[in-house]
Amino acid sequence: MAFDKFNLNSKTALITGAAGLLGIEHAAALLDSGAQVVLTDISEAGLLSAHVALARNFDTTKINTKVMDVADPERVRAVAEDLLAAGLRVDILVNNAAIDPKVKGEQGVLETSRLENFPLNQWNLQMSVGLTGAFLCSQVFGTAMAKDGKGGVILNIASDLSIFSPDQRLYSKQGLDESMQPVKPVTYSVIKAGLIGLTRYLSTYWAEKNVRCNALSPGGIYNGQSDEFVRRLSSLIPLGRMATKDEYRAAIQFLCSDASSYMNGQNVVMDGGRSVW
Numbered sequence: 421m422a423f424d425k426f427n428l429n430s431k432t433a434l435i436t437g438a439a440g441l442l443g444i445e446h447a448a449a450l451l452d453s454g455a456q457v458v459l460t461d462i463s464e465a466g467l468l469s470a471h472v473a474l475a476r477n478f479d480t481t482k483i484n485t486k487v488m489d490v491a492d493p494e495r496v497r498a499v500a501e502d503l504l505a506a507g508l509r510v511d512i513l514v515n516n517a518a519i520d521p522k523v524k525g526e527q528g529v530l531e532t533s534r535l536e537n538f539p540l541n542q543w544n545l546q547m548s549v550g551l552t553g554a555f556l557c558s559q560v561f562g563t564a565m566a567k568d569g570k571g572g573v574i575l576n577i578a579s580d581l582s583i584f585s586p587d588q589r590l591y592s593k594q595g596l597d598e599s600m601q602p603v604k605p606v607t608y609s610v611i612k613a614g615l616i617g618l619t620r621y622l623s624t625y626w627a628e629k630n631v632r633c634n635a636l637s638p639g640g641i642y643n644g645q646s647d648e649f650v651r652r653l654s655s656l657i658p659l660g661r662m663a664t665k666d667e668y669r670a671a672i673q674f675l676c677s678d679a680s681s682y683m684n685g686q687n688v689v690m691d692g693g694r695s696v697w
C-alpha cells in the first residue's frame with residue numbers, strides 16, 4: 421500500500437523548539453503517523469503546555485519532553501545520552517527552534533531591528549539558536565543516526581525568506597521617519613539561507629549511511645497579526661491568504677517518512693505561491 425510509506429510506528433522523532441506555534445503542529449503530525457515524539461524546548465512551562473495540548477488527542481506514552489537549549493552543546497549531548505539510556509533511538513530530527521524577534525517600531529526610540537543599529541549580541545544570540553543550534557543537534561543526533569547503520573532523517577525548518585529577501589514595506593508603520601521604520605532583521609535571512617546550505621551539506625555527508633536531509637520552507641502563518649499586516653502580506657501571495665498553522669502537517673509527514681525516501685538535499689517551499697510572483 422502506498423500509504424504504508426508514511427507509517428512511523430517504530431520511529432522516534434525529536435523536535436527542537438517544540439513548544440512554539442509550529443513545533444506542536446510538527447509533533448501532532450508525527451504522532452498522527454505513529455511516531456514516538458521527544459518534544460524539546462528551552463521553555464519548561466512551554467513544554468508542559470505542549471504536552472497538555474497534545475495529550476488531548478494522542479497517546480501520552482508516545483510523548484516525551486526534555487528541556488534543551490539547542491545552543492548548549494553539553495545539554496544536547498546529555499539529552500542524547502538520556503534518550504539512549506531510556507531505549508529511544510532518535511530516527512528523525514526536526515531542527516525547528518528559532519528566535520523570531522518581534523518587529524516593533526516606535527517614534528523616538530532607536531529602532532534596533534534596522535541593519536544600521538542591529539546589536540551584535542542579538543546577531544550572536546539569534547545565530548546561536550537558529551543556525552548553530554541546528555548544526556549542534558545535527559552533529560549529535562545525525563552522528564548517532566549514521567553510526568549504527570540504520571540511518572535517519574534530518575529536517576531543517578527554514579522559511580520562504582531562505583529564498584528571497586524580506587519585503588520591508590510589509591513592516592512599515594505610518595508616521596514614522598525612515599530611520600525609525602522597523603524591519604525584518606538581517607539575522608532571519610542569514611539564518612534561513614544558512615540552513616539551506618547546512619541542508620545541502622548534510623544531505624551528501626551521510627548519504628551512504630542512509631541519513632537524508634531536507635528543508636521545509638513555510639510561508640507566513642496567521643497568528644493574530646494586525647489586519648493591515650495580513651492585508652499587505654496576502655496581497656503578495658497568489659492564494660491571497662496566509663497559511664493556517666496546520667497546513668504544514670502533511671509535508672512534515674511526507675518529509676520525515678519513507679514516503680520521501682528518494683528526496684534528499686531539497687528545500688520544499690510552501691508559500692502559497694508567493695515566490696513565483
Ligand SMILES: NC(=O)c1ccc[n+]([C@@H]2O[C@H](COP(=O)([O-])OP(=O)(O)OC[C@H]3O[C@@H](n4cnc5c(N)ncnc54)[C@H](O)[C@@H]3O)[C@@H](O)[C@H]2O)c1
Nearest residue numbers: 437439440441442461462489490516517518579638640641
Ligand atoms: N510562524 C511563521 O509564520 C513561520 C514562517 C516560516 C518559518 N517559520 C519557522 O518555523 C519555526 C517555528 O516557528 P514558530 O512560529 O513556531 O516560532 P515560535 O517562536 O512560536 O517557537 C519557537 C520555539 O523555539 C524555542 N526556543 C527559543 N530559543 C531556544 C533555544 N535556545 N533552544 C531551544 N528552543 C528554543 C522557543 O521557546 C519557542 O517555543 C522557526 O524556525 C521559524 O523561523 C515560522
